[in-house]
Amino acid sequence: MPDDGPLDLPTGAANARNGLFVAFEGGEGAGKSTQVRLLCEWLAARGRPVRATVEPGGTPVGAAVRAIVLDRAHTGLAPRAEALLYAADRAQHAHAVLHPALEAGEVVVTDRYVDSSLAYQGAGRTIPMDDVAALSRWATGGLRPDLTVLLDLPPELGLARARGRAAADRLESESLDFHQRVRETFRALAAAACERYLVLDATRPVDELAADVRARVGALLGVPA
Template sequence: MSADGPPALSVEAAGRPRGLFVAFEGGEGAGKSTQVRLLCDWLAAQGRRARATCEPGGTPEGAAVRAIVLDRAHTGLAPRAEALLYAADRAQHAHAVLRPALEAGEVVVTDRYVDSSLAYQGAGRAIGLDDVAAISRWATQGLRPDLTVLLDLPPETGLARARGRAAADRLESESIEFHQRVRDTFRALAAAAPERYLVLDATRSVDELAADVRARVGTLLGERA
């Protein structure tokens, strides 16, 4: 995988403004879904068309994939099969949700995207980042976020939060060493392309994090205008 990841792909449509694509990444319990919701609420209050989505499960077909990859009944799933299932979910997500919304000029905000596969399957499962990057690039036709917000949190803290909400799912049940590899990879990806990332200490308050996200997204929207 190159240092700056998959190549960008223009999603401009004739006569329509190009949308803005924002992805939230991070380990378990980092607060991604909360920040996605707060950002979309803020964008709507500014009169922007905002679309909140997620991976896996951002489409009806993806919901079926999500049921497989997170269910502890499937602990015997091969790492490569797992990676391909996530790629299938992402291909449908890009086709049915991401591209149409971006072509319509919307701000699309997703809870997880390609970096999660690089971190969880590439490093966590030790498949290798190059292979996972290749299938993700193929699945998305090179579509990458304009901004990736990494909510960085020690895995012990994040897992305690996640397990306090509900029974641990298949990924949350992995070892602390697995989750440390995931965190290290997220941080390495951000360090390799700092201009495309906003790395935030997710031990801070929800409101502080949301303010930093709004500031960065507001700047990007201003540049687009």
């Protein structure tokens, strides 16, 4: 797939800004929240203004959306309704958090972004990818990350990790086939635009992964890792 194809977001004025936008993606239990925290701590220690955020739930509106989409009581939620809820969360997130922080020159580090909708609602729910991509493009005003870190993990291992720390939420409760489709889509997205991705084997030790992330982000910012 070409970099400017239907699964990608456009370049242009939407990415003209002073800050740096980093997204962490991956399946359940891949360790995204840990790597977000470690990267933000490293940047803050070097005096870089940094903002950690998450989707869904990075705003008060998003927290309400998160409660709906992850609640196992809502197992009958239609796939298109689910996709629209995630897009609503993303639109508010972009408006209230992402655009203002980037325009202020901050490094914004998000736990999940557009790729998660392409993987979970597109491949997982089998909604046409073009539809999901167009919805996210409209919701964000075309904003895409400068770097996406994909923490790649076999879904059976990731689900075991996730279910070992808490009761499974609505998405974690989906079938292994669902999560395999999710993983395959994440990997395809990264392969289609490899210059904007850092793909890491998430079975490796946390500190090794963090060092690789620091090296890539440091190179983008001109900060020694």
